[in-house]
Amino acid sequence: MSPAATRTDRLPYSHSSRETKDADDHAACLSNWQQRYDQLSAGSFSGVFEEFCFGNVQLFREGLNQSVHQSGIAWPGSRTFAVPVAIEGTGWFGGEVYDAHSMLTLGGSDELDFRTPRRLEILACTADARALCDYAQQVDHRNIEAELAARSIAPASPEQVTALGKLLATMMASLRATPALLHHAQMRKAMEQALFATLLDTLASATTASASPASCRTRQLVVAQARAYMEAHIDEPITVADLCIELGVSRRTLQYSFQDVLNLNPVKFLRAIRLNAVRRALKSADANGRETVADIAARWGFWHLSHFAAEYKAMFDELPSETLKRRI
Template sequence: MTDLREAALAGALPPHCTVSEVTSFDADDHASNLQHWKQHYVQLSAGRFEGRLEEAWFGNVQVFRERTNQSVHEGGVAWEGSRTFGIPVEMDGLGWYCGEVFDQNSILTLRGGAELNFRTPNMLDIVAVTADSDALNQYAMQVEHLDLEALLGSRRILPNTPEQVAELRSFLLTVLASINAAPAMANHAQMRKAIEQAIYSSLLASIANESDATRPSTTSTSRVQIVERAREYMRAHIEDPITVADLCQELNVSRRTLQYSFQDVLDLNPVSFLRAMRLNGARRELRRRPEQESVADIAARWGFWHLSHFAADYKAMFGELPSETLNKARSGGLIGA
């Protein structure tokens, strides 16, 4: 068993944040690599076993990608008080999960403490997220006005379209790749909050089908009031990386009500409005000529966890890359705000 990164990162991250990549050549060893899960694997197909696990844990969220090259039976339980969602990336044939057949277009779920009963195909590559169930359900109630655990019930495989599954799969792979590429971003509480809420939002978008949802019955006057209250809150917190969840909680409205209010009043969705605010906040900091901080540090502090997307959005907004703004400020080409 070889640990590729965890030792190198020891002491570089907060105690509640870990990033690791582990390769194992025994199914039993592989089963023990996932933090805070109690698992036991039995190899079923003949041949040399090789398993690989990439894992990132920060705050209330554990994201991991597991690859195995032999059919195994997986048993055990996830950590108490958690809820897991798994999406196959690639697989050789069909698998069996808690008595049901699954394929590459399935979303699997497991409640913490519930028994895992999982028979993989000969090759399986799967990406998953395990979240604190209370934190996830609180987010669902505040932002979507949705009782998530009641919606999930005893389901183990969730009904979804291939498009929804593909979107969630791609998103989780991007999250894991971004954290692996720049793990030090986890030092910033704002980044951890932003990525945690982005995960919650993506999960809910895949689980709760909005195609049949009716438009919230708010009047024109109330929509204007919602937007004005939102803008007042933003002005009062102009130095903070505000999220949609912050606004929903502050205004006591659902994300859909907030969305429709912004679209009707400003012809702009709240996500775009908040992104523009955060981009402007990051630009203010870059113009203050920070000598010791990098673009990545400033981006993370404003909740931008995907650096290439941040750079592209920044250039589209301001006509230059964030590194160019910072270099101009350090050379005295800009006056600090």
Template sequence: MNPAALSAGETVDAHCSFTVATTDDAYDHARCLQHWKQRYEQLSAGRFSGGVEEAWFGNVQVFRERTNQIVHEAGQAWEGSTTFGIPVEAEGEGWYCGEVFNRDSILTLQGGEQLDFRTPRQLDILGVTADTAAFVDYARRVENRDIQAEIGKQRIVHGAPEKAAELRAFLLTMLNTVRTTPQMLEHAAMRKALEQAIYGSLLAAIGNETDIARPASTSQTRRQIVERAREYMRTHIDEPITVADLCAELNVSRRTLQYSFQDVLNLNPVSFLRAMRLNGVRRALRHADGEHDSVADVAARWGFWHLSHFAADYKAMFGELPSETLRNSHTRRLSAF
């Protein structure tokens, strides 16, 4: 589903957008989320103040919503979607579909279902609305999980507090990065990396991986999986491959892929792919035009969205910052004339 940016927001391109809105009326606040049909009614006395940040890319809509009054929210998300709500802060008691929730609860809503939400007086909440088919397919291919069956008819998922905290921190960091550098969403590799990172973070928060047994496979099978993975990487050396790409290509789950890499190379596939992508960035920086290409732009093309982590990983791998590689490349180019 392609976003249609709000006029008050900042559009990046036809495939993505990032918008920010501040409101002083609950009725107006309800209209901030794209493609939702909502009605908000203020229940507590006092001046209303709210804010919404919203990012669209790929098959996901990520938003942060703040309100300072008790509000009853009714309505529906867009058809064919699944929504997860993750509270950041809540002052007072709130009710969601007849149940009390807390900061570590994960609220769920299927497209077409009726939203019935009585907020606490002060609420700061993160939301992810994803295309259901894309999310379910990712869970099946990459995690070998039937996520729809796991959630069932639950409207509130009570996961482990530490998992909810990790999901909350990830989404806050991601939104902050997009707010700071919205142009990074222009790159298809970045949108793909973020979408898959969100899916993975949601699945980790919802499920309990310690309950899932290690898959049985022979050492020969594991070697074959790793060799097929490495061959795929070699033939796609200039592409920012993800774990999900490998799982789809090899028709194995992420867990099987991880155990195979760990047993054969004593390295997990995430680390291996990160090394491949870092090398891709280095090649691009060494051939970049220092006047027109930035480190952030090159990193985004290879799916690195957390720039400080990227810079630290790059320096640990190559002994210099990516900005130094770019500067040295520009210097070499000038000296060649």
């Protein structure tokens, strides 16, 4: 079951953070996992833990100052990815040695066999495997579980591992600063799809890279259909995944088509559409209401508010707060 399915509160998300002084207490921090931590190195234990759960996703950060052996199992039907962001030496995971450039992965039915070095900090995400597989099949025509079968270290370059770590860190920092953003269903969808898209990019396969390019006529048709769909759903915050699913094409085909026809990738095109939608919403906001820039931006899936403000300023030569102040 996904993290959301086990929560009894009324919020569509949960957040917890904790400092620990005992390995057993630390093992109990991670929601919906069954774990045991055995401390291996001598000395007082100190750990930090933080977790966000929303929809099909569980994000967490874990830091340890002692070597431990972790055993157990994740929640059923899940798929976990983890990257070290601070590590001394190497560790052992699922029968393989890992280091600062490794991307670890664990299936929902896989036994956890994880020995950490004396100092380790990881950023990780656990996702509903079916949701991730459906996304991968619909937008990239890939079978992710088949690609990862029997693997404990995922195939990824150091640059890709770093990029995933930065995304996880940025997401958690944004949610830490403004957890109420997750009240918005579109925000939860945008963050989940951003995470899934980055995972697919990190796990870029040879078959994906060698796919035959579409013809010029096909690319023109893809762009025309995409624009027609966007115009018909102008009041909805459409994503790249929405377009791939609606048109039945991969992200790569969509990318090449927009780049050739409009000299603009679909991500930037959709961002421009969404920025314009936010601007219209800011200009029409009730002058006596309490709606904030963050509320309106969240409805359109902008989860990194400082990046959003910079993009808005670059597009319209004014800050979103200035637009809101000028509303009639």
